[in-house]
Amino acid sequence: MVLEFTPEAQARIREIVLRYPTREAALIPVLYLAQDEFGSLSTEAMELVARQLELPLARVLGTATFYTMLRKQPVGRFHLEVCRNVSCYLRGSDGLLETLTRVLGIAPGETTGDGLFTLDTVECLAACGSGPALQVNGEFHENMTPAALEQLIARLREDGTA
């Protein structure tokens, strides 16, 4: 399937390209736009970005595959990213992960069968003073406890199935 950007996204791309002296420099911002628009960076989405910026596909692939936040695979409706680095570990991040694997029935790197939740571990989120921390779709949840996390999951499940 050949993908296209919406007119709004195209206007945004024109604006982004103007900030830089090379089209290549617009690559990461435009890859984010494609990811937001199509959910993940499929081969078709990367081909579209290459066409749009008039860059070789290899350049787009080279950059897209280097950065973990540029996702080549789709994620569930709620993307849970739990910090496992030292400061959060000292404050109990292992307990958060145990809670999530138990409540959701999935291991890190997996998505629930209903497509609602994807669980990932991540490295430091710069929330060390308020750890343990996780992000849900990029939004911070800090000073988490297993109990608060179970409530959060219940709330998200309600939102997701409503």
Next chain:
Amino acid sequence: MNATNHLLRTAGAGGDLASLAGYRAGGGFKGLRKALLMSPGDAVETVKKASLRGRGGAGFPAGMKWSFVPPPDGAGDRYLVVNADEGEPGTFKDRHILSRDPFRLIEGCVIAAWAARLTRGFIYVRGEFRQIIRDLERALEAARRAGYLGSRVLGKDFSFDLHVHPGAGAYICGEESALLESIEGKPGRPRLKPPFPAVRGLFGRPTVINNVETLALVPLVFELGPEAFLGLGAERDGGPKLYGVSGHVKRPGLYEFPMGKNLRELIYEDCGGILGDRALKGVIPGGSSCPILLPGEIDLPLTFDSVARAGSMMGTAGAIVIAEGTCMVQVALRIARFYAHESCGQCTPCREGCGWMARTLARIEAGSGQPEHLDLLLELCDQIQGHTICALGDAAAMPVRALVKKYREEFIRHIAEGRCPAASP
């Protein structure tokens, strides 16, 4: 030592600092107005005299860095790059400034641009700060409309524009030359130096790269004057400093003091001591790459030079406090695994060595460690450190070496018993 409130404040006389009106009403842009009355050369001298040292971890004098940029050649843009890729584990200070006091950062950027005669800038914000990126774009637009950015800043014959560039989840992009590659749209692989960015940086043009906290302090240098700014600090370190404390303390969080705050006092007085009144086991003083200090080593002022004399580094001044009962093999494993994950892979000692360290520590942790693993770990540290293009390899080797050496008995017991002698965490 009394706390200061220059960087930690979230509200000024005019209310919320995150709004342009609030920032201005609270006295914002006073430093910029003073700087614009000086010649660019005098503005650089002012920052040199204030002895403002880079808050990103290396402590390099900011004014000196600005003076390395060659004079304008008329051949194109000259860049300011703000390193807002805050990612060193244990560090959470720039996130505060970016979200609560963005105009102070913007003001500092405009002063830096005036002083070093820069024409365009990018704030490279780590991708995980999604809300901050959106809010910062709005703040920049407000500053542009009010005449603080764009052509003829505040009516002067001086143009400077500033944009946000998002990172995408690669710690290595906090390394300045990898960061430049990333803005250029490439994988973040550090460049060989020389040439240094001051001469050939972003898009091959002269470039100044400073940390968020460094630039956010620049307005204060001009508001207070360089003598008063220097007087706030200690030794050769001017100004106030944000200190982060995480891990096993009763009140973790950000604290602000004049440079030179005593680490023991910070932990036992300001942070209320160790969680659950356990005994202290060690402190990583400035982000995960800094060698750990034993309880007997923490009675020292936090300045770049003093922590270096104690055999570690102040780094980003994000201290990780570890209580007795914590498994140091786990701590070493988390650190090594992080650097192995974040190695860009272009230098063999770092690419292979960090993974080897992490796998070795994982074996010890899992109970299948061998006595020779300790010397292997130390050997790997020696083979990595100093043998790579950038400092990521050093950042991995230094903390692992310190943990293995300072807690050697615990590592030996962990290997001999095939399990952790401590109840973690």
